[in-house]
Amino acid sequence: MYRVVKRRQLASAPCIVLLEVEAPAVAAKVEPGQFVIVRMDEQSERIPLTVMDFDREKGTITIVIQDVGYSSAMINSMEEGSYFLDFVGPLGVPSEIENLGTVVCIGGGLGVAPVYPIARALKEAGNKLISVIGARSADILILEEEMAAISDELVIATDDGSKGVKGFVTNGLEQIIAQGTKIDAIWAIGPVVMMRSVANFTRPLGIKTIVSMNPIMVDGTGMCGACRLSVGDETKFACVDGPEFDGHLVDFDLAMKRLSFYKDEEERAKISKDC
Numbered sequence: 071m072y073r074v075v076k077r078r079q080l081a082s083a084p085c086i087v088l089l090e091v092e093a094p095a096v097a098a099k100v101e102p103g104q105f106v107i108v109r110m111d112e113q114s115e116r117i118p119l120t121v122m123d124f125d126r127e128k129g130t131i132t133i134v135i136q137d138v139g140y141s142s143a144m145i146n147s148m149e150e151g152s153y154f155l156d157f158v159g160p161l162g163v164p165s166e167i168e169n170l171g172t173v174v175c176i177g178g179g180l181g182v183a184p185v186y187p188i189a190r191a192l193k194e195a196g197n198k199l200i201s202v203i204g205a206r207s208a209d210i211l212i213l214e215e216e217m218a219a220i221s222d223e224l225v226i227a228t229d230d231g232s233k234g235v236k237g238f239v240t241n242g243l244e245q246i247i248a249q250g251t252k253i254d255a256i257w258a259i260g261p262v263v264m265m266r267s268v269a270n271f272t273r274p275l276g277i278k279t280i281v282s283m284n285p286i287m288v289d290g291t292g293m294c295g296a297c298r299l300s301v302g303d304e305t306k307f308a309c310v311d312g313p314e315f316d317g318h319l320v321d322f323d324l325a326m327k328r329l330s331f332y333k334d335e336e337e338r339a340k341i342s343k344d345c
């Protein structure tokens with residue numbers, strides 16, 4: 071059993087919650103970019119979640135969950151002191167962290183959580199770190215303080231202009247490029263449509279762009295086939311071969327089709343729960 075030692079609500083509509091969970095065996099081995107599969111109890115479905123943070127000394131893993139259906143709503147209502155039945159990991163291929171020069175880490179919506187440990191590791195490896203984080207509006211922008219603390223420069227973008235640049239994270243990225251900054255690599259994590267926009271923007275500029283295809287995973291074990299991707303002329307599975315891939319090679323249209331397969335079931339599973 072895996073105890074929740076800290077719960078912090080990051081936003082209320084939609085409900086986004088940060089949970090720090092005791093999982094010493096996972097914390098001992100996890101690297102930025104990897105994910106875990108959690109299950110609250112025997113009735114719950116298994117959910118793959120990218121790790122937001124880890125503390126090897128305390129033996130804890132931090133995850134961030136947005137309420138999108140029954141299981142995520144139930145997890146978000148867990149209190150400190152409650153337990154997960156399963157907490158499996160670390161899974162997936164870790165991010166390739168090296169000193170590349172100047173890197174931009176982009177997190178859109180919930181994607182700020184998985185990009186955080188990657189950005190921190192890139193900074194620790196000696197890179198100049200510019201971060202761009204975005205959300206629909208300021209009230210659902212998450213982890214701003216954490217990202218500011220590790221970044222040499224932080225750009226914020228909100229769709230409604232309630233904070234930072236009015237527009238999408240790509241507008242924030244455009245602003246950085248317009249300043250004449252030479253970028254050596256970009257990590258972009260967030261909704262598939264956002265990652266597609268970033269990749270389309272950087273392809274003609276020839277800037278290496280890594281994306282994380284975690285959003286299309288279902289069981290996270292290579293068994294269900296839901297995360298099958300076309301990357302260049304190869305077939306890959308996000309949960310086994312990724313979740314990170316070269317964004318310029320991913321067939322995002324196919325990925326978005328796959329993402330819509332379970333829309334009806336997800337709609338039916340929605341429950342109303344206080345955050």
Ligand code: FES
Pocket residue numbers: 286287288289290291292293294295296297298307308309310
């Ligand atoms: Fe099922 Fe990858 S999530 S095969």
